[in-house]
Amino acid sequence: MKTKFAMVFAAGLAAAACASTANQGAVDPNASSGITSTAIPGSEQDFVEQTGERVFFELDSYALRSDGRAALERQAAWLQQYPDVEVLVAGNCDERGTREYNLALGARRANAARDYLVSLGVSPSRITTISYGKERPLDPRSNEEAWALNRNAHTQIVSGAVS
Amino acid sequence: MMRLVVRVMAGLAFALAAFAPALAQEEIRITQGELRARPISVPDFIGPDEASRALGADIAGVIINDLESSGWFDASDPASHIQQISDIDVQPRFADWRLIGSEALVAGSVEVLSSGDVRVAFRLWNVQTQSQMAGLRFETTRDNWRRVAHQVADRVYERLLGDEGYFDTRIVYIHESGPKTNPVTRLAIMDQDGANPEFLTNGDYMVLLPTFSPTAQQIAYVSFRDMRPTTYLFDIETGREERLFEISPEAESYSARFSPDGQSIVTTVSQGGNSDIHVFNLSTRRLTRITNEPSLEAEPSFDPTGRRIVFRSNRAGESSSHLYTMNVDGTDVRRLTFGQGIYGTPVWSPRGDYIAFTNQSRGQFRLGVIRPDGTGERIITQNFKIDRPTWSPNGRVLMFSVEYPGSQIRKEIRTIDVTGRNERVLNTPGNASDPAWSPLLR
Numbered sequence: 001m002k003t004k005f006a007m008v009f010a011a012g013l014a015a016a017a018c019a020s021t022a023n024q025g026a027v028d029p030n031a032s033s034g035i036t037s038t039a040i041p042g043s044e045q046d047f048v049e050q051t052g053e054r055v056f057f058e059l060d061s062y063a064l065r066s067d068g069r070a071a072l073e074r075q076a077a078w079l080q081q082y083p084d085v086e087v088l089v090a091g092n093c094d095e096r097g098t099r100e101y102n103l104a105l106g107a108r109r110a111n112a113a114r115d116y117l118v119s120l121g122v123s124p125s126r127i128t129t130i131s132y133g134k135e136r137p138l139d140p141r142s143n144e145e146a147w148a149l150n151r152n153a154h155t156q157i158v159s160g161a162v163s
Numbered sequence: 164m165m166r167l168v169v170r171v172m173a174g175l176a177f178a179l180a181a182f183a184p185a186l187a188q189e190e191i192r193i194t195q196g197e198l199r200a201r202p203i204s205v206p207d208f209i210g211p212d213e214a215s216r217a218l219g220a221d222i223a224g225v226i227i228n229d230l231e232s233s234g235w236f237d238a239s240d241p242a243s244h245i246q247q248i249s250d251i252d253v254q255p256r257f258a259d260w261r262l263i264g265s266e267a268l269v270a271g272s273v274e275v276l277s278s279g280d281v282r283v284a285f286r287l288w289n290v291q292t293q294s295q296m297a298g299l300r301f302e303t304t305r306d307n308w309r310r311v312a313h314q315v316a317d318r319v320y321e322r323l324l325g326d327e328g329y330f331d332t333r334i335v336y337i338h339e340s341g342p343k344t345n346p347v348t349r350l351a352i353m354d355q356d357g358a359n360p361e362f363l364t365n366g367d368y369m370v371l372l373p374t375f376s377p378t379a380q381q382i383a384y385v386s387f388r389d390m391r392p393t394t395y396l397f398d399i400e401t402g403r404e405e406r407l408f409e410i411s412p413e414a415e416s417y418s419a420r421f422s423p424d425g426q427s428i429v430t431t432v433s434q435g436g437n438s439d440i441h442v443f444n445l446s447t448r449r450l451t452r453i454t455n456e457p458s459l460e461a462e463p464s465f466d467p468t469g470r471r472i473v474f475r476s477n478r479a480g481e482s483s484s485h486l487y488t489m490n491v492d493g494t495d496v497r498r499l500t501f502g503q504g505i506y507g508t509p510v511w512s513p514r515g516d517y518i519a520f521t522n523q524s525r526g527q528f529r530l531g532v533i534r535p536d537g538t539g540e541r542i543i544t545q546n547f548k549i550d551r552p553t554w555s556p557n558g559r560v561l562m563f564s565v566e567y568p569g570s571q572i573r574k575e576i577r578t579i580d581v582t583g584r585n586e587r588v589l590n591t592p593g594n595a596s597d598p599a600w601s602p603l604l605r
Contacts, residue, residue: 060482060505062436095566098507098521098550099597100372101475101484103385103392103417104431104438104461111436130391131415131433135369140343142568 042082042162047155051075054138054152055113060097062108064116068153072113075155076120084160086126089113092154093134094147106131113153128158200237201323202264203230206248207241208271208283215281218308219273222283225312226269228356229330230319232578233560234585239265251286260290267296269319280304283311287319296322309358314605329555330355333601334562335373335382336576338362339594343572350384350397355600357590363397364404372418372551372597373397376425379601383407383419383428394419394430394443407443408450410434416441417461420510422469422491429463429472429491440474442491453493459484464510464518465491466535473499473509473518473535486520488535499537504529508551511535513602514558517581521549530563532581543583553600562589564596 039045047053053075055068064072079085091110093102110129118124139146205227208219230236245259251270260268271285280302287297297318301311310331317328338351338360350370353360363382364370371392373384379399386395389406394416396405407419410432417438419430425445432441432452439454440463454460458478465472466488473488479498486499486509500506504524511518517532522542528549533540548566555562560578565588567573574594579586589595 095548097505097523098462100417100431100462101459101507103371103415104433104459107415107433107438108436108459115436129413129436133392135346135348135371137344140570142570 040162042085044157044161044163047075047078047085047157047161051078051155053156054154056148057109057151057153059094059147059151060105062105062112064112068113069116072116073120076117076122079117079122079126082160082162085157086128086159088156088158089117089127089129090136090154090156091129091131092136092138092150092152094150095134095137095142096147097134099133099135102133103131106133109151109153113155117155200231200235201266202239203236203267203269203319203323204239204244204260204263204265205230205269205271206244208273208285209248209251210273210275212275215273215275218275218281218305219271222271222273222308222312222315223269225309225356225358226316226319229313229316232356232587233320234580235320235324239263251284254293255288257288257290257293260288265290267319267323269315271315275305281308281311283308283315285315285318287322309354310604313355317603317605326559327557327603329557329560329600329603331604332556333375333379333604334576334589335363335375335384335599335601336591336595337371337373337597338592339572339574339596340366341572343570346572350382351595352382352399353591360592363399363402370395374418374420374599375601376421377423377602378425379604382599383421383430385417385419391415392417394428408448410450418463419443420464422465423467424469429465431461431463440472440493442472453489453491455493462508466511467513467515471535473511475507475509486518486533497537499533499535500540501537502540510552510554512554512558513556516558519552519554519561521552530561530579532561541583543581544579544586551597551599553598555600556603562598562600564598566596 039049051074052071055071089110091106093106114127114129137150139149205223207223210216210219227238243263246256248270251272268288268290269285274282282302284300286295289296313331316330320328332355335352338349339346341347347366348369349366350363369387371385373382382397384395385392392415394407396407415433417431419428421428428443430441431438439452439460441450441452443450456478458476460476463472463474471488475484476487477484479485484505486506487496488499489496504522507521509518509520519532522529522531527545529542529545530549531542546565547568550564552561552563559581562578565575565577572594574596576589576595576598
């Protein structure tokens with residue numbers, strides 16, 4: 001539930017930023033107003049911005065790619081900086097493949113990400129995993145671009161973040 | 164909650180002295196390779212009053228729909244009927260039915276009793292040999308009328324094709340709604356023909372991959388109720404949901420299929436990301452791991468004897484997926500498939516003669532069957548996505564999920580004859596997936 005509160009708060013910040021720029025008549029807050037919203041260090045938004053919350057996989061694979069390892073290294077560094085934070089790593093798949101197979105594959109992806117975080121010194125007690133299989137696609141379309149996005153392990157903060 | 168219990172109180176064959184005795188041995192068997200649908204006549208069941216006649220028309224409609232959906236029957240247009248049946252206990256004028264090309268005639272009656280119950284009777288006639296092939300009377304509550312119609316259709320199918328019917332059955336499935344990125348899934352149940360759809364869960368948490376117990380009173384399925392995919396049991400009578408086992412807080416389990424004796428469930432359990440096949444004994448509550456491989460094992464299904472299990476594994480190489488069979492204790496593993504593409508969702512026919520499967524390659528799914536000894540592999544249909552084949556209780560029809568590409572959920576349930584003929588879309592309210600066929604309910 002803390003996740004939800006944090007998300008609402010982040011959305012609130014964005015809305016505030018928009019409101020302040022609207023007063024100055026700017027359309028794009030980042031382009032023309034000179035006002036940018038910066039995530040509070042240690043917040044969920046900070047984690048997302050600093051680390052990249054998702055690592056991506058090849059078709060039918062749960063092997064970490066080099067860009068995925070780099071993202072997990074950033075996640076591990078961030079998590080060591082904020083030792084009270086606990087995370088959930090969700091494994092996701094593209095829509096190709098059967099439902100049950102994708103549940104099993106999603107679990108592999110979540111655990112591949114988890115294992116790498118643990119190898120980098122994050123305590124296993126701070127990480128839980130879940131597989132959503134292909135049931136929670138990020139991009140609903142049925143094309144290569146969407147499928148590439150939907151094959152991921154998604155690290156989400158569940159507690160301990162600064163809000 | 165809801166009763167699936169058979170409430171047909173009497174099913175009495177009656178043979179009247181005026182007729183030649185019912186010829187039990189006589190049947191018209193459709194041989195392999197004969198693809199012609201058999202012409203049959205099912206006039207509206209007659210009745211003594213308006214209410215009975217209205218019900219009689221509904222019953223005939225359900226019987227015709229059942230028989231025609233099998234692909235093996237073609238019902239005559241009532242407008243072509245020469246004889247109007249007025250008494251089912253009088254032998255029909257066979258010449259009249261022969262003239263319009265019917266090979267068989269179902270003559271039936273219905274009476275709504277003052278108690279509110281209904282009495283339904285029918286006789287099945289072989290028009291060619293001018294003899295009665297079946298005759299039954301049912302007395303039951305009125306709300307059972309569709310089941311009575313399905314039972315009549317089952318008798319007709321059995322007598323004319325020499326094979327067990329499958330119309331008095333139900334389907335458990337997943338109803339899906341909402342956006343594709345965050346769908347609402349609900350456990351749902353309906354009659355085999357899509358009638359009487361009903362939700363069993365309210366969509367508060369994700370549910371997937373249901374299957375029936377051999378008594379059709381329980382459903383095993385995957386629920387995200389505990390925040391992670393876990394095998395649950397749903398009792399249809401009580402509406403109670405029960406988590407089956409907990410190995411560790413992190414373990415997940417995907418799908419479950421009952422053994423033919425209903426005593427155990429085979430499932431896929433994932434721990435630390437590695438999935439293996441497990442058997443859960445429902446009486447001892449003991450979970451036994453029966454594969455122990457670093458590869459991905461999933462989608463297990465029992466054979467009709469309960470002695471062997473078919474499953475998929477990528478043990479032959481990470482980018483491959485093949486089907487294997489083994490004993491229930493995990494011994495005597497045999498690789499079943501060697502073809503191209505990704506094999507999955509094997510499910511053993513109740514007859515034991517075939518294993519249905521999906522095969523994914525070149526952006527398409529194929530639905531196929533293979534004999535348990537690895538011979539006779541053939542593809543019976545294909546589509547963008549096919550999942551969860553399930554057999555009719557007589558092993559002649561496959562039902563499966565089809566999913567269309569696109570940003571909106573579009574899923575439907577189809578049926579197809581195991582020969583590859585007669586592919587049909589089942590009429591369901593909204594998006595439907597993961598069908599599982601019940602055993603015969605009687």
